[in-house]
Amino acid sequence: MKHQHKFDTSGKQICCTLEEKINQQAEQHSEDDGHDHDHSGGNKSTFRMFLPAIISFVLLLIAIGIDNYFTQSWFTGWVRIVWYILAYIPVGLPVVKEAIESISRGEFFSEFLLMSIATIGAFAIGEFPEGVAVMLFYAVGEIFQNLAVTRAKANIKSLLDQRPDEVNIMEGNVVRTVKAEDVPIGAIIQLKPGEKLGLDGELLSETASFNTAALTGESQPDTKSKGEAVLAGMINLNTVSQVKVTTAYTDSKLSKILELVQNATEQKAPTELFIRKFAKIYTPIVVFLAIAICLLPYFFIDNYQFKEWLYRALIFLVISCPCALVISIPLGYFGGIGAASKNGILFKGSNFLDVIATIQNVVMDKTGTMTEGVFKVQEVVFKPDFDKEEILKMVNALEGQSTHPVATAIHDYVGPIDTSIVLQNAEEISGHGLKATVNGKELLVGNFKLMDKFSITYDIDPSSIVYTLIAVGYDKKFVGYLTIADSIKEDAQITVDKLKALGVKTTMLSGDKDTVVQFVVKKLGIANAFGDLLPEDKVNKVKEIKAKNETVAFVGDGVNDAPVVALSDVGIAMGGLGSDATIETADVVIQDDKPSKIPMAINIGKQTKKIVWQNIALAFAVKAIVLVLGAGGLATMWEAVFADVGVALLAILNAVRIQRMKF
Incomplete structure (x- = not known):
């Protein structure tokens, strides 16, 4: 398997082998389950993923049954060994292959090498059932990790289905189907009921209703009138409509959103980066500790038995595999980004999920943020x-x-x-x-x-x-x-109340006259407000807040307030169907212009961070306990399997919870 390494902004390699493998498998699985395939095709793909494990499991069950319950005279010697080897190959061979490929790239201490050494070592000392079982559970764990990552990405990847590849354009009285990327600006698109618009344009029909869920997360119909802007991804709901193309395919609003979302997972949170660096240091340390557990007792114990201490060392290796950390933490952030995307909130990276969780002050513009902006x-x-x-x-x-x-x-x-x-x-x-x-x-x-x-x-x-x-x-x-x-937005009051409940301070900065600003903040109960401000005045006010060592999120249009967005810890844009510059400048984009999504975004950040740290604590606590028991000879391979695969699966189940939460 070829590995495509991802890099952070400094150009340093940051991806661990295991996560790369699972991500690539998840992407392949997503392709197999894409919208072009029927449901049975998806089930077949999942079955193919589990088939090697099923074969291995059946062979292992038969062998254990003959060993312990239905003794057969022929099931001895080389026959027994070959049987267990056949049970091992479907799940073990891919892992051993990955270990060899990792070594060829200079990555000597990978999770694959740990599992290969541990299971092959179990075979070497005659513990055939345990050797097969450990690799089997490890393989099943990887499949579940794969499926969990796929599910975590589903809300994000589903956006890709919103951009049709082909559109129907009118040339005189003739309608012709062409590739969306080849449609020139000025062309007329004919849009039938139920069809998705492929490019941004101007509505030529008198009226038309659209489902804008792909852009705003809201499925409530939005009725447009002649001359109004309509965007790629909108679904025509009732009558045949005509749209004049105003933007090239690659420059459409949806294309920019897709680019933003696809790049979101590249921006890693500090916790995620730390765990990856930690795993690269931690893995070789436990390998050398395992060697020490196997060999050092020879110099201190009179009745030293190599086979016994090798078994303890192998258990130690299985327990030490950092799968739960390396997988469940990125999965937690994937889940957070996916949950936000599902609710019409776009994070430009998991690092902003971490930052927004610690926000102490929300500084907001007035017009278009807390008010309708329709004067x-x-x-x-x-x-x-x-x-x-x-x-x-x-x-x-x-x-x-x-x-x-x-x-x-x-x-x-x-x-x-x-x-x-x-x-x-x-x-x-x-x-x-x-x-x-x-x-x-x-x-x-x-x-x-x-x-x-x-x-x-x-x-x-x-x-x-x-x-x-x-x-x-x-x-x-x-x-x-x-x-x-101007009129105050319907959910503006709910927004302020929820921010107060989260313990977040609120401040309004506006270029509008102070009497108007004070009227709005008095009605909403915003703590502080300043009107008649120039752009540089807003910058100074935010600097005053930051001087108190408090974190600040600024919410505005992301264009006129660009200096303040750059200065704040998190820039939140009320993007809606507005300017492309909004998407460019902000760290977080609220697609439907609802201010109530501000506390929702903060809450998603807090829940994501909470789940990530729960997984870290769970993995370290269980592994530490079982590592000590394994080194002392009190834990078997079965406890080792739980400490590795079991904890990883528990962490994954915890991580995917965020996708089911109501915010």
Whole structure:
């Protein structure tokens, strides 16, 4: 079998042989059980995995029965030896082969070598049944580990089924099936009910309902209207629809999510990396200890018997095999990532599961995080000296340069942009608003700090108005303002309550006016809040929290708040169906924009870490006890089997629990 080594960011090899083997087997098993195969095919694949163990088990049972219950005169000497060898070969030969291949690569102290030495040694001293039994249980343990890893990856791998390889495009009145990766931007896709969209695009039909579970984890239908964005992986639910392709296949939202998820298992948690390094040191130590157990008593014991002490050494080797640690810990993290993915939360690596479990502060943006981010213009208050309709047209044209939700609200209120309005020198002033020249005069649209920056005087007190204010200045004069309101998300209150229950502090940082921010936090019960902040102000506030040696998770859109995301211990993006930059910058992406997924993500991290440490404690405790008993001659090969395979299986069962938990 060829091994494909994985590397961490420093380029150092970090994968242990056993986990590589199981991962490769799991991937092969996943392919055999893929969606292109029927259920019976999957069962056949599983049966093939167990077939060598079944053959070995049947031969072993017959041999033990003849040895102990149905004595036969012919079952002696070389016949008996050959029978046990035949029972050993189906399960033992692959392991011995792996041991030889490991040695050829310079990996002398692998788990395969330990099991090979122990079982072949048992044959050498005449303990044939135990030699076969140990290897049989080891092989069965590997199969269960394989199946457990496959199941742990199932939630992640199922995403691959969401991206169809072919789509139906319209060329005039003719519909043609082509590979999705060959479809050019601008092509028209015909999407029948029940079909999955293969590329991102713009809906050309008047309305259509879609199942967005592949992207958000939510199966509730989402109705789209003509001109709205629809994404690869969405399933058309009712009528035949037409979609204009706007993004190349490899750049689609789903492709980026798949890439993120597939790379997630490459980013290892510190616990995982430590255990791997520990196993590489631990394994050769126990080999030398086993040699010492076998040979040293010769110099101290009068009635030394080589066969007895070799048996103890072999038991010691079986017990010492670090399978439970090397397998169950990565499996715990696989399970955590899979459970999160199932709930529409994408972790970019198991290391972030560890970090998020220790978060003490959640710092959040307001707009689009705790509020809907869907603004509506409430009123327009302009001075009578100005033509209200004409000014609104200019404001609408300038806001057309921005993708901010406020710009969308103004566009919805005013209507289509008047193309006769010519903007010159249009620019965005970070944290303030927009500026341009119209008809030779300066037009300013933004917050009141923008008015102050350009020395435009105004006769109102912005703090006296709760709603978000958009001030307008024209020709160096204050024109007036628009009030814009946003609504709090349905699950925002639940989010704050759950974070408090987890003992996590909450802080809101927003560029919106402070009166609006204080109104929201008072309603939700958020501990601290600061409004009227520029991007650099948010950075300073997060630095103040981190200066107290407290861990911080920042939740925002991952684009405008990129500096804060980079500074925080965990950057959480309310990704939803939003920008690709969100997925690029954050460590954790919440796909359906629900803030209640924030405490869920923290809880998944805590449960994953808890399970991992339970497995570490279980493996070390049982192995330590049985190692001492084995060295003292009080444990047999059967206890050794439990300490190795039994503990590994218990740890695996514990690890897969996280996939069944309700968060």
